[in-house]
Amino acid sequence: MTITIDRRRFIQSAAAGSAIAAAGAIFPGISFGAWPKVAGNTGVVSWQKTPCRFCGTGCGVLVGVVDGRAVAVKGDPNCSVNKGLCCMKGYHSVQALYGTDRITTAKIRKNGEMVEVPIQEALDLVAAKLKETRDKHGKDSVAIYGSGQWTIPDGYVASKLFKGCLSTNNVEANARLCMASAVTGFMTSFGIDEPMGCYEDIDHANVFITWGNNMAEMHPVLFSRMLANRKRRTNVKIIDFATRLTRTSQAADTSILFRPQTDLAVANAICHEIIANDWVNWNFVNEHVSFHKGKTNIGYGTEDHFAFTDQDEAISFEEYKKFLADYTPERVEKISGVPAKDIKYMAALYGDPALKVTSFWCMGMNQHTRGTWINNLVYNIHLLVGKISTPGNSPFSLTGQPSACGTVREVGTLTHGLPHGVVMNEHDRQMAAEIWEVPVANIDPKPTYHTVEMFRALDRGDIKFIWIQVTNPMVTMPNLKRYREGAKKDDRFIVVSDVYPTPTTDVADVILPSAFWIEKEGMFGNSERRTQHFAEIVKPPGEAMSDTWQIIEVARRLGFEKQFPWSKEDYIEKIWEEYRKFHAGPKHEMASYQVLRARSGVQWPFVNGKETRWRFNPQYDPACTNGKDFDFYGKKDNRAWIWARPYEPAAESPDSEYPFWLNTGRVIEHWHTGSLTRRIPVLHNAVPSGYVEMHPEDAAQLGVVNGEKVRIISRRGEIVMPAQINGRGVPPRNMVFVPFFDESYLINEVTLDAFCPISKQPDYKKCAVRLEKA
Amino acid sequence: MMEKKGSEKWAKAVPGLLALSFLGLLLVTGREARSVEGLDNFDHQGKKLYEAGEATPEIYLSADSGDRNLASFYELRQYPGSPPRIPHKVDLSFSGNETDCLSCHAKGGYSPEFGKFVPVTPHPENSLCYQCHVPLTEEKPFVASDWQSIEPPRLGRSFLSSSPPTVPHSLQLRENCIACHTGPGAVAEIRVAHASRGNCRQCHVPAVQTDELREFQRK
Numbered sequence: 001m002t003i004t005i006d007r008r009r010f011i012q013s014a015a016a017g018s019a020i021a022a023a024g025a026i027f028p029g030i031s032f033g034a035w036p037k038v039a040g041n042t043g044v045v046s047w048q049k050t051p052c053r054f055c056g057t058g059c060g061v062l063v064g065v066v067d068g069r070a071v072a073v074k075g076d077p078n079c080s081v082n083k084g085l086c087c088m089k090g091y092h093s094v095q096a097l098y099g100t101d102r103i104t105t106a107k108i109r110k111n112g113e114m115v116e117v118p119i120q121e122a123l124d125l126v127a128a129k130l131k132e133t134r135d136k137h138g139k140d141s142v143a144i145y146g147s148g149q150w151t152i153p154d155g156y157v158a159s160k161l162f163k164g165c166l167s168t169n170n171v172e173a174n175a176r177l178c179m180a181s182a183v184t185g186f187m188t189s190f191g192i193d194e195p196m197g198c199y200e201d202i203d204h205a206n207v208f209i210t211w212g213n214n215m216a217e218m219h220p221v222l223f224s225r226m227l228a229n230r231k232r233r234t235n236v237k238i239i240d241f242a243t244r245l246t247r248t249s250q251a252a253d254t255s256i257l258f259r260p261q262t263d264l265a266v267a268n269a270i271c272h273e274i275i276a277n278d279w280v281n282w283n284f285v286n287e288h289v290s291f292h293k294g295k296t297n298i299g300y301g302t303e304d305h306f307a308f309t310d311q312d313e314a315i316s317f318e319e320y321k322k323f324l325a326d327y328t329p330e331r332v333e334k335i336s337g338v339p340a341k342d343i344k345y346m347a348a349l350y351g352d353p354a355l356k357v358t359s360f361w362c363m364g365m366n367q368h369t370r371g372t373w374i375n376n377l378v379y380n381i382h383l384l385v386g387k388i389s390t391p392g393n394s395p396f397s398l399t400g401q402p403s404a405c406g407t408v409r410e411v412g413t414l415t416h417g418l419p420h421g422v423v424m425n426e427h428d429r430q431m432a433a434e435i436w437e438v439p440v441a442n443i444d445p446k447p448t449y450h451t452v453e454m455f456r457a458l459d460r461g462d463i464k465f466i467w468i469q470v471t472n473p474m475v476t477m478p479n480l481k482r483y484r485e486g487a488k489k490d491d492r493f494i495v496v497s498d499v500y501p502t503p504t505t506d507v508a509d510v511i512l513p514s515a516f517w518i519e520k521e522g523m524f525g526n527s528e529r530r531t532q533h534f535a536e537i538v539k540p541p542g543e544a545m546s547d548t549w550q551i552i553e554v555a556r557r558l559g560f561e562k563q564f565p566w567s568k569e570d571y572i573e574k575i576w577e578e579y580r581k582f583h584a585g586p587k588h589e590m591a592s593y594q595v596l597r598a599r600s601g602v603q604w605p606f607v608n609g610k611e612t613r614w615r616f617n618p619q620y621d622p623a624c625t626n627g628k629d630f631d632f633y634g635k636k637d638n639r640a641w642i643w644a645r646p647y648e649p650a651a652e653s654p655d656s657e658y659p660f661w662l663n664t665g666r667v668i669e670h671w672h673t674g675s676l677t678r679r680i681p682v683l684h685n686a687v688p689s690g691y692v693e694m695h696p697e698d699a700a701q702l703g704v705v706n707g708e709k710v711r712i713i714s715r716r717g718e719i720v721m722p723a724q725i726n727g728r729g730v731p732p733r734n735m736v737f738v739p740f741f742d743e744s745y746l747i748n749e750v751t752l753d754a755f756c757p758i759s760k761q762p763d764y765k766k767c768a769v770r771l772e773k774a
Numbered sequence: 775m776m777e778k779k780g781s782e783k784w785a786k787a788v789p790g791l792l793a794l795s796f797l798g799l800l801l802v803t804g805r806e807a808r809s810v811e812g813l814d815n816f817d818h819q820g821k822k823l824y825e826a827g828e829a830t831p832e833i834y835l836s837a838d839s840g841d842r843n844l845a846s847f848y849e850l851r852q853y854p855g856s857p858p859r860i861p862h863k864v865d866l867s868f869s870g871n872e873t874d875c876l877s878c879h880a881k882g883g884y885s886p887e888f889g890k891f892v893p894v895t896p897h898p899e900n901s902l903c904y905q906c907h908v909p910l911t912e913e914k915p916f917v918a919s920d921w922q923s924i925e926p927p928r929l930g931r932s933f934l935s936s937s938p939p940t941v942p943h944s945l946q947l948r949e950n951c952i953a954c955h956t957g958p959g960a961v962a963e964i965r966v967a968h969a970s971r972g973n974c975r976q977c978h979v980p981a982v983q984t985d986e987l988r989e990f991q992r993k
Contacts, residue, residue: 034849035923045924064853064924071924072853074946084946087905091857098920220905227902247904669908678916682852682859686908688916706866727866 038066049076049600050534051524052090053517054671056148056399057081057219058526060600061090063518063537070094070518070538079600081199081526087220089671092680097516097538099679103499104542107511114511119543122510123550126467127557129493129510133465134166140448141464143170143457146547147471148178148401148408149672151522152531153575154469154547155407157564159419161555164436165563169415169423169448170463174471175401175408176451180761181366182397183409185375188294188310188758189383189641191634192587193409196615197358197394198528198603202226204392205358207349209239211378212263212364212765214729216247217668219362219398227251235355239346241266242364243663243765244693244731256346257732260661260766262336264370265647267377268327270347274384275321279351284386288630290637291320293644300369300651300754304456308757315644323644335647350381356392357382362400363665367765372758373645380642388640389617389630399527401672406525406532410588411579415454416447419582423447435581437563450760452478452753459486467495469547470514474503475673475743478762479716479753497547502675503743514547515540521572522546523596529612530603533596548575586623587633616640650766651754654734658714658768660698661735664747665765667728674741690742691724694771695733699725702773709774712736714767717749720774736771740764826950827972841890843962844926854926855943857906862888864909875903882959891958896950929963931981940981941974951975 045064052059060079064072073091077084106122107114134142144158150173162171186193202208202225215223230236240252241263249255258266274280294310301308315323329340329347350357359382365374379388379395387393399405412418419435421428423445433440449457455477457463466487477483487494487507496508499516519540523533540546545553548571555564566574573593580590583604591602603611607622616632618624624631632640654661669687670677678684692710694702704710704723711720721738731737738747752767850858864874875895878885882894927942941951954960956969 035852035921038922038924041924066924069922071922072855074855074944077946085900088857088908091906092852095852095919095921098922100918100920216902220902224900224902224905228899231899231901251902668904679919681915681919681921682908684916685910685912685914688912688914724866 038069038071041066041071045072047074048518048535048537049079050518050537051402051526051532051601052086053093053096053149053402053676054089055219056401056404056527057221058402058524058528058530058532058601059086059090059221060532061086061093063094065537068538070097076600081528081530081601082221085221085224088669088683089677089680090221092682093517095680095682096676097519099500101501101679102541102544103501103505103511103513104544105513106543107508109509114508119513119545120553122512123553124557126495126510126512127554129495130465130467130554131558133493137464139166139168139444140170141462142166142168143172143449143454143463143466144469145451145454145466145471145473146171146173146407146413146469148173148175148399148404149470150403150407150413150547151520151524152403152406152411152579153522153572154551155403155411155413156419156575156579157548157551157555158469159411159413159417160436160563161551161558161560163418163423163443164432164438165442165555165558165560167442167444169444169446170454171413171417172415172449172451172454173408173413174451174473174476175404176414176760177367177476177762177764178363178400179366179404179409180414180450180759181368181371181375181756182399184372184756184759185379185397188312188372188643189376189379190616190632191636191641194405194529195394195396195527196389196617197396198613199225200613201358201392201394201396202229204356205229205394206235206355206392207237207239207357209241209346209349209357209359210248210252211241211359211361211374212243213361213398214242214246214248214665215360215362215398216251217728218400218666219360220668222360222398223248223251237349239349241346243661244729244735244737246729247668254345256338256342258336258338260663260735261368261370261650261653262332262338262647263365263368263374264377264645265327265332265335266338266343266346267374267381268324268645268647269329269332269343270350270381271377271384272324272327273329273344273347274351274381275324277347277351279347279353280384281353281386284630285317285384287628288386288632288639289383289642290635290639291315291317291642291644293319293323296646297648298757301452301757301760302651302752302754304453304460306453306757310758312641320642320644323646327647350385350387353385356390357385357387358392358394358396360396360398362398364765366397366759366761367763368761369651369754369756369763369766370645370648371756371761371763373643373756376641376643376645379640383640383642389614391614397527402526403524405527405529406523410525410583415450418443419579420588431582435578450755452755452760452762455483455486458492459483459489461489461491464491465493465495467497468504468508469497469550472498472502472504472673472675474507475740475746476748477753478748478751478764480746480748480751481717482753497550498675499544500675500679502673503746512550513540513542513544514550515544519544520546520548522548523572523576526601528603529605530601531590531596532601533593535597548572651763652715652752652767654768658770659734660769660771661731662712662714662747662750662767662769663731663735663737663765664740664751665737666741667739670739670741672741673743675743677741689722690739690745690747691722691727693724693727693729693731693737695731695735696725698733698736698771699723702771704773710736711772711774712738712747712750712769713772714750714752714769716752719745719747719750721745721747736769824973827952827969842893842959844964847961848926852921853923860907860909862909875907876901879903882957884958893959894953894957896948896953898950900947938977941978942981945980951978 047062059082060076075084075086106119238252240255329343333340382388382395429443495510497512518537591606605612614620669683755762878892951974
């Protein structure tokens with residue numbers, strides 16, 4: 001595609017270029033960004049609210065608009081999430097609208113070449129190909145793969161079309177790679193998804209324990225709220241419990257390192273200590289907790305068609321205590337490398353009745369082959385001491401995408417999910433069929449493929465048509481090579497809706513131009529059950545269209561006008577009001593469209609005009625009905641469940657042939673696969689490329705210095721990238737860390753597609769590699 | 775949307791005295807809108823400002839730096855009001871904690887390392903500096919950008935011929951006026967000669983010309 005710049009702009013940028021050159025001569029190493037200015041602007045900006053486009057914190061931002069262009073950002077002081085403060089990604093988010101390689105027209109593959117076509121023609125082809133594939137290969141040969149960046153209406157219409165109309169449960173989202181273990185953790189421990197607490201816990205807690213979570217970089221706005229609390233109040237501590245030293249470790253009061261995967265053993269040892277010292281809150285445990293165990297030796301899912309169903313068995317407290325006997329701090333020290341005294345220290349913090357404790361975690365615990373278990377185990381700790389559902393006492397699962405909660409978890413855009421409940425449940429299917437106005441027989445009671453298996457099915461040929469919206473699986477899938485080669489196979493048809501070219505659009509047969517973020521109306525849902533509406537603030541470029549409307553267009557071409565009757569003027573409002581019916585009732589009541597429009601986010605359950613800040617606590621939660629001080633109404637026995645879950649090793653651990661752990665993750669400057677943040681000049685110029693973080697002694701042994709190339713080799717693939725030594729993060733010996741945002745260093749060609757058998761979420765944090773100097 | 779465009783035009787059209795009454799209107803409505811939950815952290819009384827003024831050593835109020843001007847100030851920003859880039863090298867292990875950035879940027883003063891007077895942060899209560907501020911390690915863009923900024927606020931806009939000029943920018947994260955407007959690290963064009971008076975907002979009122987949050991209605 002060629003880029004047209006009008007002459008005047010060209011002259012301006014040329015002039016700016018020479019100014020940069022001149023400034024560079026005076027201040028070597030400094031580039032001055034002299035941007036052209038919106039013509040005729042008097043400095044008067046109109047500000048409109050939206051949630052930030054990036055992580056799951058869900059900061060309220062105000063976007064400044066001049067002449068139909070987004071020109072500035074400030075934090076929304078009326079949003080309780082961030083109270084007017086953003087991070088570098090939020091402040092510069094609007095620059096992501098203006099990369100010159102925006103996809104503004106539809107493209108289809110003709111004789112191997114991508115050619116531009118009118119979007120209506122492309123949508124005709126998508127509908128025709130979907131129908132043809134379905135007719136020829138059956139209903140489960142077509143799939144849609146979205147993400148936690150889908151707005152709530154995007155996910156809702158995707159589910160309605162595929163599950164309700166096309167009768168296939170081939171609906172997944174990249175939140176499977178990100179949040180699935182959090183969901184199964186909540187479901188198994190509480191029977192209902194999403195955190196009981198809220199960000200206000202930060203203003204009440206005395207102790208923060210971050211579990212494998214570099215919050216300083218990944219959730220900076222919440223982390224700085226913790227720091228501000230530590231400064232303002234006495235008796236506030238931050239404990240960083242991690243596998244490598246990060247900026248969070250630097251800011252924490254104490255940093256405790258554990259060997260990968262052994263968080264399972266340490267969590268059990270903490271519970272062992274709590275019981276051994278009788279720090280158990282017996283009133284709470286006797287009233288509100290029941291004890292359970294599940295299957296063990298549950299596998300890793302690395303083989304195709306892997307299946308696993310857990311089976312719970314009630315146990316007594318005595319049996320649970322006996323199970324914990326293996327996890328004395330001294331024994332766990334040997335497994336985990338965490339000194340027994342540090343385990344006892346953490347147990348004492350959780351156990352001290354005078355301290356309010358909040359635990360935070362995100363990908364470290366979720367991207368884990370025992371992700372469901374480690375979620376359960378941290379809940380165990382909080383439940384034993386009764387530190388839950390009260391201000392400051394909160395086991396808090398953070399999210400990484402703006403609407404992983406709102407769209408994927410609440411709308412249920414996973415193979416087993418429905419907007420309310422699951423496809424396996426007859427009552428839930430009936431409810432969906434009624435609201436969707438489809439025969440109940442349309443909804444298949446059997447889940448099909450979770451994400452990894454969906455891409456395996458694409459490789460095998462069980463799936464022939466896949467529509468990928470708002471995500472970049474050709475960067476993010478573990479064991480990537482297999483899935484890329486699968487997607488490229490001859491009779492696979494790949495539709496990709498996106499805003500910029502990515503390695504995923506590279507494998508597409510049709511590329512649909514999407515409206516980005518504030519170029520369309522929608523809602524996100526953040527980590528603390530907050531639904532956040534945003535209006536269309538600026539116009540989408542060219543023929544770009546919202547993902548919701550793309551799906552509606554295709555649905556109508558397939559003959560589902562009745563289910564998708566809305567007009568462009570008010571479809572978001574109509575979809576919201578239809579979707580809201582699924583959540584009626586005090587456990588999940590959602591605010592009306594009008595309320596969402598008016599406020600900077602509203603927390604559900606939203607009952608009688610009131611938000612619910614702490615669930616399961618009758619002082620705050622109107623769904624509590626048992627007359628006691630807590631009501632864990634998610635489970636049939638009205639109790640929260642403590643699980644006996646053992647330590648089991650990782651799917652692949654270092655050995656003599658592959659002696660290093662490979663850990664992957666993120667940096668503050670970039671978000672997800674970087675397709676947006678790398679187009680934000682400030683962020684790209686701060687961290688322009690991927691790198692491999694090494695321990696200085698490992699680097700010395702290998703003979704590499706900062707910036708020299710290292711080859712990272714696993715059983716799946718290899719990659720060569722520059723080393724970073726003593727940078728912002730320092731892994732322990734025999735571990736390397738690689739951020740995955742850079743599409744020119746596809747680290748996922750090296751990672752392993754092992755997953756948690758319960759959540760089916762892959763473990764991106766642990767596999768074995770060896771290193772060579774390249 | 776209609777309402778917004780209308781009032782924008784209105785704001786551009788009213789000159790002189792009319793603008794003063796319009797400003798009054800803005801302030802009144804602004805105040806009403808601000809009495810909502812969540813704004814309680816804002817320092818309406820200027821206590822923080824006053825105390826910061828008190829604590830500033832006399833020498834910082836009069837010394838001269840000579841090289842920081844509005845052009846270089848805005849060149850570090852993507853738009854007026856954005857967090858500036860870090861215009862100097864930082865260590866690879868840059869941690870941004872208090873012993874690093876704030877050791878210079880909390881109180882300012884002369885830095886022999888950089889040969890300059892150091893600008894003072896207007897929000898020292900925020901100590902996770904790298905949350906918003908990034909260094910520059912590479913000058914080439916990933917792809918070109920069609921970004922356009924806006925004109926920075928005009929200086930010296932008094933509503934009466936001799937009245938104190940208004941504050942033309944939002945005070946969010948910039949509640950401490952003296953950080954940028956006084957002392958040797960201040961920006962030359964906006965440095966004031968009477969900083970010792972301390973209570974800036976006794977005379978200078980915030981008059982940011984925006985259509986604040988008109989598109990939607992707050993409860």
